[in-house]
Amino acid sequence: MIATTVPDVATAAGTAASAWAATPHHHRARALDGIAAALEDDVTGIVEVAAAETSLGRDRITSELARTTFQLRLFADLVREGAHLRTVVSRADPQAPVAPRPDLRRTLVPIGPVAVFAAGNFPLAFSVAGTDTASALAAGCPVVVKVNPGHPRTSDRVARLVTVALRDAGAPDGVFAIVHGFAAGAELVSHPAISAATFTGSVRGGRALFDLAAARPVPIPFFGELGSLNSLTVTAAAARDRGAEIAADLAASVLLGGGQFCTKPGLVLLPRTPEGARVETELARLVAAAPAVILLDDHVHDGFAASCRALEADDRVRLLAAGGVAAGAATPALYAVEGAPLPDVALEECFGPAVVVASYADDAELLTLAGGLPGALTATVHSQAEDSDLLTRLVATLAPRVGRLVFDQYPTGVAVDPAMQHGGPYPSSTDPRFGSVGTAAIDRFLRPIAYQNAPPSILPRELQN
Amino acid sequence: MIATTVPDVATAAGTAASAWAATPHHHRARALDGIAAALEDDVTGIVEVAAAETSLGRDRITSELARTTFQLRLFADLVREGAHLRTVVSRADPQAPVAPRPDLRRTLVPIGPVAVFAAGNFPLAFSVAGTDTASALAAGCPVVVKVNPGHPRTSDRVARLVTVALRDAGAPDGVFAIVHGFAAGAELVSHPAISAATFTGSVRGGRALFDLAAARPVPIPFFGELGSLNSLTVTAAAARDRGAEIAADLAASVLLGGGQFCTKPGLVLLPRTPEGARVETELARLVAAAPAVILLDDHVHDGFAASCRALEADDRVRLLAAGGVAAGAATPALYAVEGAPLPDVALEECFGPAVVVASYADDAELLTLAGGLPGALTATVHSQAEDSDLLTRLVATLAPRVGRLVFDQYPTGVAVDPAMQHGGPYPSSTDPRFGSVGTAAIDRFLRPIAYQNAPPSILPRELQN
Incomplete structure (x- = not known):
């Protein structure tokens, strides 16, 4: 040294x-x-x-x-x-x-x-x-x-x-x-x-x-x-029209690099519809199929384990899927919680290969959930053309809370560009x-x-x- | 209310x-x-x-x-x-x-x-x-x-x-x-x-x-x-060629608005030459002739009195001139101190109609004094064309300490302009x-x-x- x-x-x-x-x-x-x-x-x-x-x-x-x-x-x-x-x-x-x-x-x-x-x-x-x-x-x-x-x-x-x-x-x-x-x-x-x-x-x-x-x-x-939570919202129309594709790309974004990116999507807001449930099911399948991952170091490993324990200790949080298990490695995990307001533990960054899915009943509940999100580097929305009114209201709620708004893409992958903003309201x-x-x-x-x-x-x- | x-x-x-x-x-x-x-x-x-x-x-x-x-x-x-x-x-x-x-x-x-x-x-x-x-x-x-x-x-x-x-x-x-x-x-x-x-x-x-x-x-x-000290340096050549004019304009800048501007020059660095002494004498004459001034409020009045007492309590600081006296009003004051390093009390803002003159023996001592100045909104230099080498070194020393450098003018009067910078290193x-x-x-x-x-x-x- x-x-x-x-x-x-x-x-x-x-x-x-x-x-x-x-x-x-x-x-x-x-x-x-x-x-x-x-x-x-x-x-x-x-x-x-x-x-x-x-x-x-x-x-x-x-x-x-x-x-x-x-x-x-x-x-x-x-x-x-x-x-x-x-x-x-x-x-x-x-x-x-x-x-x-x-x-x-x-x-x-x-x-x-x-x-x-x-x-x-x-x-x-x-x-x-x-x-x-x-x-x-x-x-x-x-x-x-x-x-x-x-x-x-x-x-x-x-x-x-x-x-x-x-x-x-x-x-x-x-x-x-x-x-x-x-x-x-x-x-x-x-x-x-x-x-x-x-x-x-x-x-x-x-x-x-x-x-x-x-x-x-x-x-x-x-x-x-x-820390940054990086919410990702899927509208009912997007779940209906692109549910399978979203589940696959989202799982890839969550698991990329062992989930150890500051822009990893940490909270997914899904509609409580049959199509929303299918996105959740598909996400669960992909997470369950993911291998265990060696994290950056012991400090990160211990932090991830502590975050998962905190999620599991909350009465309202359910473990939906867990991936591979290996000695000294982290097990990918998908958690679920329903409705607003979310428990505090679901609003904190879990650094590593885990993600929380929160379901919402309707647009009003989605906007309530969005209004309760902490400051973050990014927020992502997947929507369809027919959602334009909802999208306007959702963006108005999310924009004060983030440094970057992503539409129909994923927040991981941060372009090195003069138009990039990588920084957002506290604690991000x-x-x-x-x-x-x-x-x-x-x-x-x-x-x-x-x-x-x-x-x-x-x-x-x-x-x- | x-x-x-x-x-x-x-x-x-x-x-x-x-x-x-x-x-x-x-x-x-x-x-x-x-x-x-x-x-x-x-x-x-x-x-x-x-x-x-x-x-x-x-x-x-x-x-x-x-x-x-x-x-x-x-x-x-x-x-x-x-x-x-x-x-x-x-x-x-x-x-x-x-x-x-x-x-x-x-x-x-x-x-x-x-x-x-x-x-x-x-x-x-x-x-x-x-x-x-x-x-x-x-x-x-x-x-x-x-x-x-x-x-x-x-x-x-x-x-x-x-x-x-x-x-x-x-x-x-x-x-x-x-x-x-x-x-x-x-x-x-x-x-x-x-x-x-x-x-x-x-x-x-x-x-x-x-x-x-x-x-x-x-x-x-x-x-x-x-608080901002706003130093003003006069080179030996400037004191020689423009001493009387500088003394008059500087006194006006110090006394403007009862000295209650955040850009009031609070410390004047003068050469220990006969011409420098004449600037000091002329400043003293002008301050002695200045009337007492009613300050903004009791809080400002008490703060000014406390600053003057602190200056007078320092062994190295001399009261050179005092202006008019009136009940409930502040008496303009000129203080003097010699050589580096300056006592702490001479490096603090005195909000009101007072100024400290510090004399320097030569360029080296001037640069030492400049290097000991605290962060400030402004620093001002009065020099002549023959000072160009000294000016370069002086600016290199002053620039890291201020938000605005003023040449051959006075820092009071802050233009409302896109090219203005009104803010400097702490504590200014x-x-x-x-x-x-x-x-x-x-x-x-x-x-x-x-x-x-x-x-x-x-x-x-x-x-x-």
Whole structure:
């Protein structure tokens, strides 16, 4: 393991901040491209290590590495282009309404060193060189990654590649580092040199770090992506016309990657009609046929088991189907509950291969159920053309609760795109105004600065005439 | 006093949220225009009440009302135009890199009901119908204003006009309300229906409310504008070439409005040269000649007195000049301190007609002093062309600490403009990524939402083809 201490790396990040902020944008872009190239050059080694210490398999690791290098280059291109700075230039105007206006020019500057808490479920794309690191470096912020304990050797290997690539690109010392260990996390988020933090993980762990960030003498923004229920509603017409197809695709979405995606559908709202019952039956058949799955690590395994126990302990929740059983592996599960209001346990994320089906009697009960949903990354609706009135009311109820609305598709699979929003109302995110996927992720690490009546020599390049 | 309870108005705001969010943008714009017109129609009455219960005088009140109506119309125009939604439309692309891309469309939606803590020093422009209220309503958020105790009757009068104008424009019931009283503030920021809060006031009061907002079961963004030191540096060359002019304009900036602006220069860095000493002497002469001033209210008066006592209690701080004395009024004051590091008391905002002059021996000591400054809304530098190397280094040191850099002008007078940034690192703001003046103020109250594969009938107008 790469051995570093939080005070050392945080202080070094603080020292590197001004030099990295002052590094021309195209140099920063070249450094990100260099990291991408270094990861690609080591694809065999990375896949070997990551496959050995996670349960994800070589194909998934390989495609995740491709996503990771794509993201690094996406942010390199973004920084080269410069539109993310949203510059505004207002020339002096002695006749401006209300009061004469001085020459005012506004751009965005890096917020300062960022602490990145790596995710466990994406050992590359949301880990040491993942989207948080890429977007923070692109913004001009040094990065200290708190490594996820689920893949320490992958983290060390990637960290070495990142460090060398940054050095080769002429980046200042201290601009990037990693730390290991649970205690390092709390120490990092509390360190005065750190200006922002990102986190992907559990509600409990994320909230504890959020509380530390808010309680600092100088509070800092904390971008936590915690738990998300990701409801999926099937209308009676959709169950009637596409029930079998929906059941098959939904089961695939729930079971994809062992159910270990933050956008896994966790609650399915089905009509209490014969066609709705057939969707449920088909889902039960598919879940029962699913093999046991080795989860990411013991921590995730124990969390999944605890969630299942909590569901089974509730009088109103029935276990409808259970999949394969194997030592040390998780058994896929389908639970059912009827009518509004749902028990609290059915409104919490169950991270792993399980899903709860809740049935509704009519549109009114569906809207009541939708109105009781917690904040989430996504909500999905499967409907038919004849549902247009219901759909309008349903969307009005769901939209205030989510960051992304999905229609007749599935929420897993999060496109890396400027139009993506991966972040939603609490507890899915600690700040729903930002997201962690796609180019908008850079917005988290920039703050505005205005130059008033500045001599041209002082102005950043993007604000010059 | 308009008598309302927090649970009543917060719940009503929560109920109004979806209807106001769904109100077409041009209707929202018309409502803002209607508020502006209603305030203008009552200019005589508003000025009379505000002049009677504040010490600001009719001219200032009248010009502040013009600023207030200008702001309301600025946000109306912004909402009509729609660029603040920063929409992105990405059509489906089966050949997209990494993975096929679904149709994705991103816009911004209102964050939900906003609690506005009105400022004491701007009874109109940052109060009941001020920029926080205007930008939140423009964003589509209901508003509950916690009235500032310094101008309750003005607040009630403006609130009645706002309420009627919104009703006349067809806005839903509950979209706007005010509450009075200290206890109502804490209750409001903790109420589950409230989704964000803004605050302008003291570090102590603002931090207490920030802590409440962060400690909620569902934490909410809290935009506090707390205390700002606003350093102003004069180089040796500027003191030599423009010393008398700088002293006169600086004294005017410090004493403007009784020093009760959040951008008042609070610390002046002067060279320890004969020309620097002359600037200090001239400043002392002007401060000594300034009359005593009635401050906004007893709370501000007591705070100013406490700040002055703290400065006078420090061994290293000397009182250089004191202005007029009058019963119940504040005496303008000029303090001096030498060299780095400055005592803590010289690094805190003193809200009112006082300023501290700190002298530096050379460029190195100036840069050391600048490097020890706290986060602030602004920093100002007066220099000459020959200072270009020093200026570059000084700006590199100051920029990470402020939201606005002012050159050869003065920080008081905050232009209402898209290029303005009125917000800086803590403690000047609780979140330096946002500002409270100009069109960018609306960004605080919007969050992104993405529509994936949505039927056209469901898409918000701005996302349709």
